[in-house]
Structures are given as C-alpha cells and as structure tokens.
Amino acid sequence: MAGESHPVLEARGIVKIFGQHRALDGVDFAVRPGEVHALLGENGAGKSTLIKILTGAYQPDGGEIVLDGAPVRFTDPLNAQGSGIGTVYQEVNLLPNRSVAENLFLGRQPTRFGLVQRHAIVTQATALMATYGLDIDVRAELGSYSVAVQQIVAIARAVELSGKVLVLDEPTASLDRNEVEKLFEVIAKLKARGLGIIFITHFLDQVFAVADRVTILRNGQLIGTRDLSTLTATEVVRMMLGKDLAYGHSSLPVAEAAxxxxxxxxxxxxxxxxxxxxxxxxxxxxxxxxxxxxxxxxxxxxxxxxxxxxxxxxxxxxxxxxxxxxxxxxxxxxxFGFCPEDRKLDGIFGELSVRENIIIALQAKLGWFRALQRDEQDEIAGRYADDLDIRAANHDMPVKLLSGGNQQKVILARWLANDxxxxxxxxxxxxxxxxxxxxxxxxxxxxxxxxxxxxxxxxxxxxxxxxxxxxxxxxxxxxxxxxxxxxxxxxxxxxxxxxxxxxxxxxx
Ligand SMILES: Nc1ncnc2c1ncn2[C@@H]1O[C@H](COP(=O)(O)OP(=O)(O)OP(=O)(O)O)[C@@H](O)[C@H]1O
Ligand SMILES: [Mg+2]
Structure with a gap:
C-alpha cells in the first residue's frame, strides 16, 4: 500500500558535526505517507540528532531536507510543525505545572474576544484524551500524572499539530504493555490516515510489530534501509552492532538462594x-x-x-x-544507592560534566571538606565510563550533550562509584x-x-x-x-x- 509512493519527508546526505565529532556523516533517509519507518542504532548512533535536523531543532552542516519533493529549510521546530511535522522528543518537553488541557492546546488556544475559552478547552481536551483511551481530569496538573500519561499527552499534542509526519523518539520507554498496545492502535489509525510515522525505539519486538521499513545507523553512518518483511531480528541486530550479539543469558546460573x-x-x-x-x-x-x-x-x-x-x-x-x-x-x-527510572526528573545534572555527574554522590558521602582531587575524579570517572562503555567525546563535556542512553549509563556509574x-x-x-x-x-x-x-x-x-x-x-x-x-x-x-x-x- 505504502509500497511505491513518493516520500513525504526526506533527508539527503545529511552531515552534522559537533566539535570534532561527526554525529552524522552523509545520511539519507526517507519516510513515505502511510508507513511506519523505524530508525534504529546503538546509543549515540545519531538517531535523535537526525530527528532534530528533520524537525528544525538543529541545522545540518551539509545535505538537504526535502518535503513533498521540494527542498525546505526549517528554522525551528515550530516552523516544521507549521509544515505538518509533529514531534515527540526523547525528553518530554511539556509544562508539568500546567493542566493537561493547557498542555494539549498550548500556543493555539481557542479564543473569543481575545479570551481563552477555558470551558471549550476542557471539553475538547477530555474528548481528545478519550480517543487515546484515557479517562482523566484534564484540569489537573500534568505533573500529577504518571510518566506514561504525560507521554500520551505529548503524543496527542504532536498528532493534533501534525498533518503529514509524526516523529516519535522512544515513545514507549515508560509505557507498560497495555499502554504500548494502546499507542500501537493509535499509530495504526494515523497510518491509515496517511501520516508518515518515524519511530525510534530500543525494543526490537515493537519494531517488528508496527514498522514497515527500518533504517539503521551506526556511528553516524547510514548502514541501510530495508523492508522489515525481508529481515530477521538477528539480522537487524547485526546491522546495528556490526557483529552478532553476545548475550548468554541462559547460561547464567541463577535462582540459587543467597x-x-x-x-x-x-x-x-x-x-x-x-x-x-x-x-x-x-x-x-x-x-x-x-x-x-x-x-x-x-x-x-x-x-x-x-x-x-x-x-x-x-x-x-x-x-x-x-x-x-x-x-x-x-x-x-x-x-544505600538508588538509580532511578526517570533520569531527567531524578538523576542527571545536565549542565555538569560527565565526570562531575559520576562523582557527585561519592563526594556527597565523603563530605565536601574531603574534596576528591582532580586526578582521583578522573580515575573514578574513567573506570566506570570504561566498565559501562559510556560514549562521550570527553568527560568534561556537559552530560546533556550525551545521547539519551549514555546519560542513563552515567547515572548508573554514579551509584556504582559510590560503593x-x-x-x-x-x-x-x-x-x-x-x-x-x-x-x-x-x-x-x-x-x-x-x-x-x-x-x-x-x-x-x-x-x-x-x-x-x-x-x-x-x-x-x-x-x-x-x-x-x-x-x-x-x-x-x-x-x-x-x-x-x-x-x-x-x-x-
Ligand atoms: N548538542 C550536542 N553537542 C555535542 N555533541 C552532541 C550533541 N548532541 C548530540 N551529540 C553527540 O552526537 C552523538 C549522537 O547522539 P544522538 O543523541 O543522536 O544519539 P542516539 O542515536 O539518539 O542515541 P540514544 O539511543 O542513546 O538516544 C553522540 O555522541 C552525542 O554525544
Ligand atoms: Mg536518542
């Protein structure tokens, strides 16, 4: 069905350079109307960066974006939205202190005589949430709901704003099985409406469940775009990693009493x-x-x-x-140590460096009058970064510049370093x-x-x-x-x- 139609949105030869690091190196990517296109790769492969370029959050250092066959330049995400491209980024960017309804209609509230029609907003928002199977009080603060509900609100907002392309960067990371199914139903409906959907996830089973095609990135390079019907999960993993996965779960002796x-x-x-x-x-x-x-x-x-x-x-x-x-x-x-689920809310200090984020709990435990020397800090950060394979250009860069998965590893390193x-x-x-x-x-x-x-x-x-x-x-x-x-x-x-x-x- 989506078979031979022309792409709605394309990236051609995209290059993105951060300092010395080529985050994207000549990447081609195209999504067709009515298809779900998965974008896969290891942590730091360049997935979020490509999305940010396609949606105007970043400007490319080379290559071009093509919408409906014509080159475009998006100055910012709002601009891309205006052209029909809605995005849910990996980190939810809504306002937790505002109501669900306000978040849904932020920046486009129905007004009359310049006044926001609160009643209209509440009614519309309630109806909209119901189409996602959520029966919630839309007047309550967004932050009072679970991450899952917040995620669905973000998706609903993006869908309402976008007419052509919907981009979902790890939308299911905080959803449970029922909620994922609900989201997939929504995706199926949007696909039938002819939207092109770009879907980033680390759950391979979900890729096979909803996606038609897949594009795989590794270290900023395009590895390939394939029809999923022609691939097995093992082949997808091999393309992502450049080698086979050494897992070895089943061989571990477990379930002995401690x-x-x-x-x-x-x-x-x-x-x-x-x-x-x-x-x-x-x-x-x-x-x-x-x-x-x-x-x-x-x-x-x-x-x-x-x-x-x-x-x-x-x-x-x-x-x-x-x-x-x-x-x-x-x-x-x-x-005790506690490595929380939601790194953005509970864990990461975005402005601080990778090194500082790793040593901060240990330093707090030692007391600030026993400040760790710089070489001790480097040694500790280096050891755990190696152990967990944290990919950062250097340990002095602000942790917010790391890819999402690498930020997660930094928090884990912090609690391990705390001994x-x-x-x-x-x-x-x-x-x-x-x-x-x-x-x-x-x-x-x-x-x-x-x-x-x-x-x-x-x-x-x-x-x-x-x-x-x-x-x-x-x-x-x-x-x-x-x-x-x-x-x-x-x-x-x-x-x-x-x-x-x-x-x-x-x-x-
Ligand atoms: N603003 C930035 N400044 C410097 N480096 C950056 C910036 N944004 C991303 N990077 C780097 O670019 C690379 C690609 O990051 P990106 O966020 O695109 O990865 P990803 O494929 O989305 O990974 P994940 O699965 O972990 O989310 C990483 O090495 C990251 O540290
Ligand atoms: Mg990412």
Whole structure:
C-alpha cells in the first residue's frame, strides 16, 4: 500500500558535526505517507540528532531536507510543525505545572474576544484524551500524572499539530504493555490516515510489530534501509552492532538462594497513599528482582526504601542495627544507592560534566571538606565510563550533550562509584541499546558476586530471570508474591503479575 509512493519527508546526505565529532556523516533517509519507518542504532548512533535536523531543532552542516519533493529549510521546530511535522522528543518537553488541557492546546488556544475559552478547552481536551483511551481530569496538573500519561499527552499534542509526519523518539520507554498496545492502535489509525510515522525505539519486538521499513545507523553512518518483511531480528541486530550479539543469558546460573548474611531488612515499611506495608530482607551477594505492571507500586516501594518519600510506618535495619531513613541523604549514609527510572526528573545534572555527574554522590558521602582531587575524579570517572562503555567525546563535556542512553549509563556509574552496600536499580536497561543490555546484566551479576545486596526493578522478564536469586511481585501497591528457585521463569512471573486480575477489558 505504502509500497511505491513518493516520500513525504526526506533527508539527503545529511552531515552534522559537533566539535570534532561527526554525529552524522552523509545520511539519507526517507519516510513515505502511510508507513511506519523505524530508525534504529546503538546509543549515540545519531538517531535523535537526525530527528532534530528533520524537525528544525538543529541545522545540518551539509545535505538537504526535502518535503513533498521540494527542498525546505526549517528554522525551528515550530516552523516544521507549521509544515505538518509533529514531534515527540526523547525528553518530554511539556509544562508539568500546567493542566493537561493547557498542555494539549498550548500556543493555539481557542479564543473569543481575545479570551481563552477555558470551558471549550476542557471539553475538547477530555474528548481528545478519550480517543487515546484515557479517562482523566484534564484540569489537573500534568505533573500529577504518571510518566506514561504525560507521554500520551505529548503524543496527542504532536498528532493534533501534525498533518503529514509524526516523529516519535522512544515513545514507549515508560509505557507498560497495555499502554504500548494502546499507542500501537493509535499509530495504526494515523497510518491509515496517511501520516508518515518515524519511530525510534530500543525494543526490537515493537519494531517488528508496527514498522514497515527500518533504517539503521551506526556511528553516524547510514548502514541501510530495508523492508522489515525481508529481515530477521538477528539480522537487524547485526546491522546495528556490526557483529552478532553476545548475550548468554541462559547460561547464567541463577535462582540459587543467597548464602551471605542478611544485609538490610525492611519490616512493615509502608505509606498510606503509596504502598501497603511490606517486609523484605536482602542478603549480601543477593539480587532480588521486582516485577509488576507500571503503577503496581514498584517504584513507590523503592522510593520509600531510599527516603525519597517518607514511610509512615515500619523499621529498617542495616546489618542488624536500626537506622532511620527519612531522606535520601540518610539513605546514602546508611550505604544505600538508588538509580532511578526517570533520569531527567531524578538523576542527571545536565549542565555538569560527565565526570562531575559520576562523582557527585561519592563526594556527597565523603563530605565536601574531603574534596576528591582532580586526578582521583578522573580515575573514578574513567573506570566506570570504561566498565559501562559510556560514549562521550570527553568527560568534561556537559552530560546533556550525551545521547539519551549514555546519560542513563552515567547515572548508573554514579551509584556504582559510590560503593554502596545496598543498591536499588529502577529499570536499569530502559533506553539502553540491545548491545549494552548484556553489559548491564553482566554488571549486576558481578556486583552480586562482589557481595552487594541489590534490588532490581525491571519489566524485562528475561533479564530478571538472568540475575535474580529471588523475585517479588507487586500488584495494586502490595507485595503479593515471592518466587524462589525453579519458579523464577518468565511464565511464572507473568502469571503472578496477572493473577486473577486479567479479566478481559470490555470491547467498546
Ligand atoms: N548538542 C550536542 N553537542 C555535542 N555533541 C552532541 C550533541 N548532541 C548530540 N551529540 C553527540 O552526537 C552523538 C549522537 O547522539 P544522538 O543523541 O543522536 O544519539 P542516539 O542515536 O539518539 O542515541 P540514544 O539511543 O542513546 O538516544 C553522540 O555522541 C552525542 O554525544
Ligand atoms: Mg536518542
């Protein structure tokens, strides 16, 4: 259908240079009306940069953009929007303190006699959200909703603004399975309407589920554009990495009970509006995986443990001694580390350098009067950057200039450098390319062998199975199951997550 139609939007021979670094080196790319075109590549391959050039956020250093067969120059994203190109960037750029409705209609509010028609906005916004299957109060602040809802609002806004092309840069990174399905339904509708859709993701199964064609970048170079019907997942990965993936999950010995002494115990820890009281002990050299749907209370549990939210009941002991944790600083002093899911909100200091971002938690723990010397800082940053394969031109560059996945690795490096005895990782592989997933799974297993206690929240069940000694399952803000030994398989975990709540939704 989309088969032989002319491209709606094209990039020809695009070059983009940052300092010494060629982020894009003569890249061709074209999206046709009515197709979903996936753009793939490792962290730092140049995907977001290409999108930013196609949508006017960056100017190219060479090459041209062609819209409907005619060369164009977009001065900024608003300008591109005016030509029918709507974008949801990797980092959501909405206003959390404004209402959902205002965010949807920002800059194009229906007015009468110069006054914004608030009532009209609320009605329209409610109807619009309903088409995405969201029944929410659009007058509430956007920031009061989950990342998933915020993401859908961003998508709805971009779709409404764009007539020809919709660009989605990792739109599903914070969505759970049901929400991803909802989004795919929306994509299918938009595709039928004749929109050209550019889709960036690190989830290969999603690429095969929705995309018609794929373009693969590696180190700023175009590797190729193919019909997905002619490719296997293995071939796609080989094109991305330039080699086969060494994963080796299945060979890892797992699910043995941890033999070390108990390191940290949470007894009856809970908070009325967040998580029902739970009791959990973690041993030295143990990984406890946490499974559950988005919104099941996984992240809330981690936030209570680390004092981001204060518990209103329960006790914590570390190596048998009671500790009080009412804020993250106390958690750090107790030897805890927490690598959060949403790097933009909770983790990264964009203006600070890669080096500073890595050493900041360690420095805070040592106390500022014991300032780390510059060569110590370089040594620590260098070691963890190597371990995790962080790709940055140098460690003095502001971390906001790194690709999204590399920023995620910087936060992980920060908490490893802090030398914790108990480390919480919330979705550690989110936004990270398939090649580096294996690296992170190996890192978790290595930390376990070094005697750390780890709590790892993840939706990637294959990975949970590959590193967990035990798995706890959250549902409806309660800890509902604990799995051991042979029960630690994706199938058993899925069953525990779903339980009897998996009644089919009514078809409307
Ligand atoms: N404004 C900038 N200044 C300097 N370097 C930049 C800038 N923006 C991007 N880069 C560099 O360009 C390269 C490509 O980055 P880009 O964000 O396009 O990667 P990506 O393919 O989207 O990766 P990810 O999957 O991690 O999001 C990276 O090495 C990045 O550090
Ligand atoms: Mg990116």
């Amino acid at each position: 033999k070390g002494p108990v390191k940290v115990t949470f007894t009856g820890l809970g908070r009325a509006d967040r998580v029902a009281p739970f009791t959990l002990s973690l041993h030295e050299g143990e990984v406890v995986g946490v499974a559950g749907l988005l919104g099941s209370g996984r992240t809330e549990m981690a936030r209570l443990m680390f004092g981001v939210d204060t518990a209103d009941e329960g006790d914590i002991t570390v190596a048998g001694k009671p500790v009080k944790i009412r804020n993250p600083a106390q958690a750090v002093m107790a030897g 914790p005895t108990f480390l919480i990782l919330d979705e550690p592989t989110r936004g990270i390319d398939v090649g580096a997933h294996a690296e992170i799974v190996r890192t978790i297993n290595r930390l376990r062998e070094e005697g750390l206690a780890l709590l790892v929240i993840s939706s990637e069940l294959d990975e949970v199975v590959a590193y967990s000694n035990r798995v706890v399952v959250m549902r409806d803000r309660q800890m509902v199951a604990e799995l051991h030994g042979a029960d630690i398989t994706p199938a058993v975990i899925v069953a525990a997550i779903a339980d009897n709540t998996l009644t089919p939704e009514p078809v409307t």
